[in-house]
Amino acid sequence: xxxxxxxxxxxxxxxxxxxxxxxPDLIRTMQSNxxxxxxxxxQMGELSELLGYTLKRAQLKVFDDFIHCVEPLxxxxxxxxxxxxxxxxxxxxQTEIANTLGILRPNxxxxxxxxxxxxxxxxxxxxxxxxxxxxxxxxxGRTILARAKKLIVSRHEARLNEVLGPENRxxxxxxxxxxxxxx
Amino acid sequence: xxxxxxxxxxxxxxxxxxxxxxxPDLIRTMQSNxxxxxxxxxQMGELSELLGYTLKRAQLKVFDDFIHCVEPLxxxxxxxxxxxxxxxxxxxxQTEIANTLGILRPNxxxxxxxxxxxxxxxxxxxxxxxxxxxxxxxxxGRTILARAKKLIVSRHEARLNEVLGPENRxxxxxxxxxxxxxx
DNA sequence: GATTATTTGATATGTTTCATAACAATTATC
DNA sequence: GATAATTGTTATGAAACATATCAAATAATC
Numbered sequence: 001x002x003x004x005x006x007x008x009x010x011x012x013x014x015x016x017x018x019x020x021x022x023x024p025d026l027i028r029t030m031q032s033n034x035x036x037x038x039x040x041x042x043q044m045g046e047l048s049e050l051l052g053y054t055l056k057r058a059q060l061k062v063f064d065d066f067i068h069c070v071e072p073l074x075x076x077x078x079x080x081x082x083x084x085x086x087x088x089x090x091x092x093x094q095t096e097i098a099n100t101l102g103i104l105r106p107n108x109x110x111x112x113x114x115x116x117x118x119x120x121x122x123x124x125x126x127x128x129x130x131x132x133x134x135x136x137x138x139x140x141g142r143t144i145l146a147r148a149k150k151l152i153v154s155r156h157e158a159r160l161n162e163v164l165g166p167e168n169r170x171x172x173x174x175x176x177x178x179x180x181x182x183x
Numbered sequence: 184x185x186x187x188x189x190x191x192x193x194x195x196x197x198x199x200x201x202x203x204x205x206x207p208d209l210i211r212t213m214q215s216n217x218x219x220x221x222x223x224x225x226q227m228g229e230l231s232e233l234l235g236y237t238l239k240r241a242q243l244k245v246f247d248d249f250i251h252c253v254e255p256l257x258x259x260x261x262x263x264x265x266x267x268x269x270x271x272x273x274x275x276x277q278t279e280i281a282n283t284l285g286i287l288r289p290n291x292x293x294x295x296x297x298x299x300x301x302x303x304x305x306x307x308x309x310x311x312x313x314x315x316x317x318x319x320x321x322x323x324g325r326t327i328l329a330r331a332k333k334l335i336v337s338r339h340e341a342r343l344n345e346v347l348g349p350e351n352r353x354x355x356x357x358x359x360x361x362x363x364x365x366x
Numbered sequence: 367g368a369t370t371a372t373t374t375g376a377t378a379t380g381t382t383t384c385a386t387a388a389c390a391a392t393t394a395t396c
Numbered sequence: 397g398a399t400a401a402t403t404g405t406t407a408t409g410a411a412a413c414a415t416a417t418c419a420a421a422t423a424a425t426c
Contacts, residue, residue: 042283045271046332051343051356052245052260057285057363059242062235065366077235078412088228095374100225102240104414109376123375131374131421149229160234163365168358173234175347175355180240182346183248261383278403287385292405306404314392314403 062160069155073148078103079115080152083145086121086135093132094123120144245343252338256331261286262298263335266328269304269318276315277306303327 047053066077075083078101085097098108112135115121120141123133137145160169230236249260258266261284268280281291295318298304303324306316320328343352 042268042275042279043271044283045267047264047267047271048360049356050264050335051340051352051359052242052249053264054356054359054363055238055242055245056260058359058366059235059238060285061363061366062238066235077239081230081233081236084228084230085225088226088230092225093374096225100227102243105375106377106415107413129374129422133375152233157234159366160362163361164358169234172355172358173232173237175351176234176237176241177231178346179343180237180244183241183244183342276403288404289386289406290384312393312403316404 065159066152066156069159070148070151073144073151075144075148078111080145080148082111082115083120083137083141083148087137087142087145090136091134093126093129093134095132097135115141248342249335249339252342253331253334256327256334258327258331261294263328263331265294265298266303266320266324266331270320270325270328273319274317276309276312276317278315280318298324 063077066080070080081101082097082103085100086092089097089100094108094112095105098105103111112121112123116123119138121135121137124136126132126134157169164172246260249263253263264284265280265286268283269275272280272283277291277295278288281288286294295304295306299306301323302321304318304320307319309315309317340352347355
């Protein structure tokens, strides 16, 4: 280590410029334009060029919006994907659904418990293989799923189209899919 | 609920076709082409069109590759971003760095403890504001950061360019940045 | 056909990540 | 000088993610 143990940090108010007579945003402008480094925005450095960083940031934003759009149905992205996959793949068991979604079997148990307690789906012992549970949506589950799809299309994906434009949205999806597959 | 409590699930081997005389992949081909639904790949349904789902999948892949590429230095994406931001913003305190990265201050403490215990950075009491800690990279920290940047460029981002192509990679970054900001 | 190995769902458990409340020390505000 | 706000910290909890292990059921092997 070559660094000394104390340093001066310029925090918020620089000097004693601040006075009630001057508007707050004017003060900020003066500070930002002064010789002192702007107190607000930090340099992002090479972080802006790091795809992984921006990817994560975007993912959090998109998930937040998803949750908000589908809020009246109280479905997380993961729960929605489970319902969707059960519906699209009748006759499949827990392991198959979980694996396809990248969910580990032990963690899938509580997930299903929750959905089943809300009567959105049911586990049924398979007659062929009495070890496995075939997953089936209830009527309520199908209804919720249908409503969720509508909300996602009309709110969530619509907003994505607004921000990106339909062509860009499609291009983005293609590239992300390529990454998810071939990377 | 309108579903009965038992159902038949077709699992692996259909009928008694299996025999040692037939090659395993031939059997699989026969099964896939038969009337029975393919036992392997599940229908992804509308999931393939859900941007959030693909986004998450891609993000996990990219982070995995990041961790792998920078493995000799034992840096997580989060740790790397902290080192980078400290280096790019001398004189800033914990709260400022944490906020910029979207890390909550309480969670940032252990993070810094870890980096400091590895002697990659130091907290220094500010002389201006004795509440705050100014964060500074040690020489070791700067060295590790420089090595990490090299590994990321030569391995990680290089691979991204291979898979996507430079133009697509740039376009992807632009769109993700737009989402992270405006969404 | 009995023995061994594998698969399925489940439990227990641990780690990591993320979020909230509260506190002492310090500084800002009035 | 009393009160409020900020900084780093601790404690704590929830959620997401991962591993080992188990009983029941089935498949594979001898």
